[in-house]
Amino acid sequence: MSLLTVENLSVSFPTPKGRVNVVDGVSFEVGQERLGIVGESGSGKSMTGRAILRLIRPPGRVEGRMTFKGQDLGALSERQMRQVRGARISMIMQDPRYSLNPVMTVGAQIAEALRTHERLPRREVKARVRDMLEAVKINDPDRVARMYAHELSGGMGQRVMIAMMLIPRPRLLIADEPTSALDVSVQGDVLALINDLVGGSTINPDGMGLILISHDLPLVARYCDRILVMNSGRVVETCDAKDLHKATHPYTRGLLAAVPKMHELRDELPVMERTT
Numbered sequence: 001m002s003l004l005t006v007e008n009l010s011v012s013f014p015t016p017k018g019r020v021n022v023v024d025g026v027s028f029e030v031g032q033e034r035l036g037i038v039g040e041s042g043s044g045k046s047m048t049g050r051a052i053l054r055l056i057r058p059p060g061r062v063e064g065r066m067t068f069k070g071q072d073l074g075a076l077s078e079r080q081m082r083q084v085r086g087a088r089i090s091m092i093m094q095d096p097r098y099s100l101n102p103v104m105t106v107g108a109q110i111a112e113a114l115r116t117h118e119r120l121p122r123r124e125v126k127a128r129v130r131d132m133l134e135a136v137k138i139n140d141p142d143r144v145a146r147m148y149a150h151e152l153s154g155g156m157g158q159r160v161m162i163a164m165m166l167i168p169r170p171r172l173l174i175a176d177e178p179t180s181a182l183d184v185s186v187q188g189d190v191l192a193l194i195n196d197l198v199g200g201s202t203i204n205p206d207g208m209g210l211i212l213i214s215h216d217l218p219l220v221a222r223y224c225d226r227i228l229v230m231n232s233g234r235v236v237e238t239c240d241a242k243d244l245h246k247a248t249h250p251y252t253r254g255l256l257a258a259v260p261k262m263h264e265l266r267d268e269l270p271v272m273e274r275t276t
């Protein structure tokens, strides 16, 4: 069943030459599955994700219709939309450390988020914070709970953000380049974690849908069920990840042709030390 339906979405901004559509007539559906949105820088991937959550501010203009579980997101008040963003559709961004409160410990932030969403007896808070950190595979959770954002590695910070994002048990996760600010050595671990959580775990037994936004085609092909390829604001190809090799659009074929070169480049990179 479809969770989110996007119909004819356009996002435009004023330029000296008039309004320009940076997202242009994009339509897709996503259910409890992993949908990858891929394309080069500037193709409109992030604007699509932000438009779904109504995060585009004027002078940006959004047109089209988006429904989440049948509810028209455009018809919601700003207060109702905040509830959707807080609880039903979550988003994780590139560098998690900027999203964490710098003057609160990790444990205090997770505890605060837990108490916002459920009545929790004081004596259970510490154990629940530990459960959340363990669920995102943080080693030594009690020590990490006492740390501040600046003391975390990028990978740890992203795991902490993922734990916080899961507290309200969202039905859909939008992950916009969630690993591009991380060391190559931990990128796969964080994506594998997101992948596991999408399927369901002790802290979110029902699982959730995923929209993974990335410029990295092999990465999206590896972690997603379906792929939507964007170019200049438009969807040029939609296919199952397993059928990517059969893609017909010249732009997708161009991205595919670049893949072996990317692998060669990666093989030349020095292996970095693990930081998580």
Ligand SMILES: Nc1ncnc2c1ncn2[C@@H]1O[C@H](COP(=O)(O)OP(=O)(O)OP(=O)(O)O)[C@@H](O)[C@H]1O
Residues within 6 Å of the ligand: 013, 014, 022, 039, 040, 041, 042, 043, 044, 045, 046, 047, 048, 060, 215
């Ligand atoms: N405030 C703005 N005013 C005008 N144009 C904007 C504004 N914000 C973004 N854009 C343009 O919208 C286009 C799409 O941006 P978007 O961030 O969605 O691209 P992207 O595919 O996610 O690329 P990247 O991976 O580099 O973030 C870009 O060409 C960008 O320059």
